[in-house]
Amino acid sequence: MKFYNREAKEIRYKGLDQNDNAEISSRVINEEINYKDFEENFEINGELLKVDKKLGHGYFGNVSEGKLQMEAERDVSLAVAVKTAKDDNKEKYEEKKELLLKEILVMCAIAKQKHANVLAIIGAVTVDPAAVSIVMEIAHTDLQTYLEHHKGFTNRFVPVDRNDATSDEENRKTNTYRKEEYVVNNDLNTLDTFELVLFAYQIANGMKHLASIPCVHRDLKLRNVLITKNKTIRIGDFGLARKHKDRNYYTETKGIIPIHAAPETKENYKFTEKSDVWSFGLCLYDLFTLGTKKLSELSESAEDFSTKHKRLTEPQHCRSDLFEFIELCWEFNPVHRPNFITAVYIFKCELGRFSDHTFNEIEAKLKLELEEQKKLEDWVPKKKLYD
Structure with a gap:
């Protein structure tokens, strides 16, 4: 099944347009909202x-491991991650503290609609100006x-037929996966082609959720994508993320723009779902090269990369037509890039190439992960969100 129209440079799917009914509370969308609205x-x-240990x-601060005690039962504690602003320079510290407060606001805003593939906030400490933390x-x-x-990595591509062997056989692969019953496991010690596709699906799934809020991440890369002890993907690090009213774009008048950001963000400071898709393409290339290329960490302009990527070789652990999809994420004109609804569909279909029944198991696991995330709310006594 061919997914991509290379001539038109776009993906044509009926029924895959952005869901205009996706809503978040109007109080969250209000540009004048601040942390006071979430304090209780x-x-x-x-x-x-x-x-505890770092x-x-x-750039924005430190992330440490910590313990949070239950207020009603002080002998019960929860392992947590704690993000704090850090800088010896007082002026820079104040700047980073403000960025941290904005990150708290964004995470609180998206907390109304938790998602198994988005890192969940438990709470924040803001009353002490010297110890603001998420x-x-x-x-x-x-x-x-x-x-x-x-x-160790297990290749799930069907082996190359010996009758078709060539001098560069070691670098060749078929465009077909082994068709068998794959088990979705939590073992961090195993890694194979199936799991790379599963990771890609979950990244797309989490980003689709953020886009529906609407929220732009602005700094999507593998270092900001987390993996849990249960081998589930979470989109994290919302230091540059922004919620916005306009479903089409968020405008930044000044501030930090990552080097790996999409070209239009440097030209007009417009950040959209499509600029996040550009970064998503970099993540995918890094993922299917097992993190060896680090495209999202290259210090070159988007314009230079837009020319260079046409010479990139197909990742060893990626099918050819899937690589075509990755290249579409790097279209210079954002209109020609796919959206995250399309990306989720692509990788759902890709998972189906491995097994006919595995996807239901994946969704069941993500549902259980979401239920565990919801239990985190019990660690901070609070009133109901949005009466």
Whole structure:
């Protein structure tokens, strides 16, 4: 089944347009909203939070492992991730603290509609200006690190026929997967072609949810995609994410624009679902090369990359027509890029190439993950969101 119209440079699907009925509370959409609107629902007593070892750091601050105590039962605790603003320079610290507060706001805004493939916020500490922090569910690691350190990979492509062997046989692959019953497992020690496609599906699924809010992530890359101990994907790091009124675009008058961002974001500061799709294409290429290329971390302009990508070789663990879809994500004109509804459909079909029944198992697992996310609300006593 061929999904792509290379001549028209676009994907034509009936019934795959963005869902215009997707809503979020008008109070969240209101541009004047601030954290006070969420305080009673998300503010955590800092005395209940213990910050332990640092897990990582970035431009905006540090992420550490921590323990959150249950207010009613202090001997019961939950492992959490804690993000804090850090900088020795007072002026820069204030700037990063403001960015952290914006990130808290975005995460609170999307908390009304939790999603198994989006990292969930548990709460935040904001009353102490010197210790502003976001408390989130904890993941195993980021997807880039997971791929870099994983040892052993099982190729699920049908072997090349010996009768068709050529001198470069080692670099050749068929365009067909082994058709068998695949088991969706939680074992972080295993990795194969099926799971790469499953990861891609979940990234698309999480981004589709954000686009429906509407919310633009603006910094999608494998280091900002997390993998849990149950081997489920979560879109994370909302430091540059913004909610917006206009379903078509969010405009940034000034601020930080990642080097790997889509070309139109540098020209007119417009961030859209389609600019996130550009970054999604970079993620996919990195994913199907097992994290070895790191396209989303290259320090080159989008214009240079737009020319260069035409010379990129097809990833070893990616089918040819799926690579065509990845290339569509890099169309210079955002109108010609697919949306995330289309991306979800593409990877759902791709999963069907492995097994006829596995997808139901995947959806059942994601449903259970969502139920576990909802239980996190019990750790911060609060009133109902949006009466």
